[in-house]
Amino acid sequence: MKALDELTFDNRFARLGDAFSTHVLPEPLDEPRLVVASAAAMALLDLDPAIAETPVFAELFGGHKLWAEAEPRAMVYSGHQFGGYTPQLGDGRGLLLGEVYNQAGEHWDLHLKGAGMTPYSRMGDGRAVLRSSIREFLASEALHALGIPTSRALCVIGSSTPVWREKQERGAMVLRLAPSHIRFGHFEYFYYTQKSEQLAELAEHVLNLHYPACREQPEPYLAMFREIVERNAEMIAKWQAYGFCHGVMNTDNMSILGITFDFGPFAFLDDFDAHFICNHSDHEGRYSFSNQVPIGQWNLSALAQALTPFISVDALKEALGLYLPLYQAHYLDLMRRRLGLTTAEEDDQKLVEHLLKLMQNSGVDYTLFFRRLGDESAALAVARLRDDFVDLAGFDAWAELYKARVARDGNDNEAQRRERMHAVNPLYLLRNYLAQNAIAAAESGDYSEVRRLHEVLTRPFEEQAGMEQYAQRPPDWGKHLEISCSS
Secondary structure, eight states, rough: OOGGGGOOBBTTTGGGOOTEEEEOOOOOOOEEEEEEEEEHHHHHHTBOGGGOOOOOOOOHEEESSTTOOOOOOOEOOOEEEEEEEEEEOSSSEEEEEEEEEEETTOOEEEETOOOOOOOOOSSSOEEEHHHHHHHHHHHHHHHHHHHHOOOOEEEEEEEOOOSSSEEEEEEEEEEEEOOOBBBHHHHHHHHTTTTHHHHHHHHHHHHHHGGGGGGGGSSSSHHHHHHHHHHHOOOOOHHHHHHEEESOOOOSSBBSSSOOOOOSSSSOSSSTTTTOOOOOTTTOOTTTTTHHHHHHHHHHHHHHHHHHSSOOOOHHHHHTHHHHHHHHHHHHHHHHHTOOOOHHHHHHHHHHHHHHHHHHHTTOOOHHHHHHHSOOOOHHHHHHGGGOOOOOHHHHHHHHHHHHHHHHOOOOOHHHHHHHHHSSSSOOOHHHHHHHHHHHHTTTTTHHHHHHHHHHHTTTTOOOTTTGGGOOOOOOGGOOOBBOOOO
C-alpha cells in the first residue's frame, strides 16, 4: 500500500496541450472534512484506506494541497444537450488533477468535481454541493457493485463554504476516477470548429492509449468505433436490465470508453414504469427510461459524424447497425439470468415483454420482484408474488408460461436456483429515498448514514444482517422525489 505522497503521475492528456485543456488551480473549500471514502476505489491507486481519516487527505481533495507532479487542467469539449448542439462546454466545475498509474500498470484519471470556476464555467460558480456530491459518490460505487461499467468515486469532502442554488447549501468536492474522462463531445468540439489537426491528435490519443488492440486491424479507427458501439450497447443493456435511468444523456455526458459517468438526476426504478422520467428538467421525456436505448444510438450517430474525416460514411453506418442487435443480445441474456434461466429459447423475449407489461400496469417493485422470484421454487415464488398484480388472470397466464419454461430449462435444483438468481438479482439498491435520507443526515453534520448506505451497497446481492430497512419498498413520498440537474 502507498501513502498519498507516493503516487506516480503520468499526465498524458495534459501533454496534448492548451488546445485541449486549460491550466487551472482548484479553489479550496473552507474547513474541509471527510464525508465518505471508498476503500475499493482507493485500492485502485494502491492507497491504504486508513489514509482517508488523516487531515492531509481532506486538504488534498478539498483543494488546499496539490502534488508537485499534478497538472490540474479543465478540459474543453462541446456536445448535444437535449438534442441541440452547444458549441462550447467543458469542465465548468471539474478539474483533471492528473493521471496516476498503479502497480498493475493501470492509469486512472483523478478528476475533482466542485473545484471552482474555470474558463468553461459560463454563468456558474464552479462549485458542487454536498447533496449532489453524495449522490454521485453513491451511484458510482453502487453501479460498480452491480457490474455496470462506470466511473468510480474515491471520496466526498464536505465544507463550510456557502453555495447558492435554490437555497443556500454547503460546498463539497467529489474525487472521480476513470481510465479517461474523454467524451463524445471532445470529438464534436474539434470537428465542428474545423480543427482537423487537433481532431486527428485526439483520435490518435484515444486509439493508442485506450484501444491499442485496434491498431492491429486493417482500419484502426473503424475498429475503435465498432468497439465503442459494442461497449455502449452492453452498458445500456445493463442500465435497462437493472432499472437504471441516467437522466441527462447529452453527448458531453457519454464516455468514449462506454462507462457511466456524470451522475446528476439519475434514479433506479422503484415501481416498474417504462416511461419513467427521473430528471425534473426533462419536460419532453427525451431521456425517459424507455428512450435510453434509442438515445444511445442517437449519441453514437453524433460521434460517428465527428469521425467522418477518418472513416467512410458507409462503414460508420454499418458499425452503427451493430448497436441494436448487440443491445438486444446483451439485454436478453441478462433478463434470462434474472429469471433464473440457463438456456435460450426463441420466445424468451416475449416472456420478458409480457412480464414487464404486467408490472407496468400494477405498480410492481422492479427490484424486489426479481429477488423474490428466486427465493424458492418457481411454482411457490409466483404463487407468493401473484397478489402484487392487478391483472390476476394475466399474471396467472404468464406464470404458467414461466413455470413451463423453467421446467424445460432443466435446472430445477431449488438451492442452486436460489444461489444462481440471487447472484444477479440485488436485494439492496440505491433508491432515491435512501440517498435522500443519507443526504439529510449529512447536511446536519452526521455522515454515519452515508457511510452505512455505501457499505451496504458495495454488496448488493448478499443478504446483510441488520440491514433489512435498506431492502424495503420505498414509502410513498420516496417514490415522488423530484431531482433536477441543479448541483
